[in-house]
Amino acid sequence: MDSGLYQDKYRIASTRWQGYDYSQNGAYFITICTQSRRRYFGEIQAGQAVGAEAVLALTPLAERALACWQEIPDHFAFAVPDAFVVMPNHVHGIIFFHKPDTNTEVPATFGPQSQNLAAVVRGFKVGVKARATRTGVEFMWQQGYFDRVIRNEVELQKAREYIRNNPSQWSADHDKADGLFR
Numbered sequence: 190m191d192s193g194l195y196q197d198k199y200r201i202a203s204t205r206w207q208g209y210d211y212s213q214n215g216a217y218f219i220t221i222c223t224q225s226r227r228r229y230f231g232e233i234q235a236g237q238a239v240g241a242e243a244v245l246a247l248t249p250l251a252e253r254a255l256a257c258w259q260e261i262p263d264h265f266a267f268a269v270p271d272a273f274v275v276m277p278n279h280v281h282g283i284i285f286f287h288k289p290d291t292n293t294e295v296p297a298t299f300g301p302q303s304q305n306l307a308a309v310v311r312g313f314k315v316g317v318k319a320r321a322t323r324t325g326v327e328f329m330w331q332q333g334y335f336d337r338v339i340r341n342e343v344e345l346q347k348a349r350e351y352i353r354n355n356p357s358q359w360s361a362d363h364d365k366a367d368g369l370f371r
Contacts, residue, residue: 209338212305214286216271216339218348219310221280224329228277229321230254233359243356250321250328251275257316258282261309268309272352276359281352283339284309310334 211217223229230251233243245251258273261284271283288304314330321328339345 210305211307211336212286212288214288214290216283216285216345217306218283218337218339219281219306220335221310221314222331222334223278224331226278226331227329229326229328230275230277230280232277233356243359245275245277245356247275249324250317250326253320254280254317257313257320260316261313264312265304265309267304272349274352274355276355281355283345283348283352306336 229248231246231248234246235243247255254275255273258270258280261268261270267286267288269285269287271285273282274280284306286306314334318328318330320326337344337348339348
């Protein structure tokens with residue numbers, strides 16, 4: 190009987206797609222949250238003009254998060270950042286992997302993985318955290334991240350729209366437990 194415990198500790202089930210190779214070419218929609226959902230990145234400001242969209246009033250750390258997102262290709266040549274939004278306590282982004290087609294299937298192996306989605310997310314998180322540490326800002330990411338493999342053009346457009354509209358939805362969703370993932 191599986192008690193959900195490993196060495197008397199609770200295991201957290203993986204949110205990854207079982208058996209999927211996260212190093213292959215494709216599009217990925219990711220969400221990365223701050224520890225305890227603390228609002229390190231600023232506050233949402235309502236649009237000033239009638240019909241204007243809400244925006245995040247960026248903190249310097251939020252500006253660094255935006256810069257780190259744009260710098261991803263400097264560290265991972267195969268990764269192409271797409272839509273991105275910084276929210277008060279999380280970020281959403283779409284990233285494409287474009288690797289040369291070698292026409293050879295490489296079996297999944299255990300060991301260091303430097304060319305997959307986890308490595309890219311880890312690099313992004315380290316860049317933001319390093320800036321916080323250098324400037325004396327208390328900051329922590331939540332462990333892990335959430336992802337969705339984007340499977341077609343319709344899903345891609347929906348993900349882009351979600352990211353674009355996320356600041357305007359903040360007041361309705363920010364207190365919901367599942368508001369980050371819809």
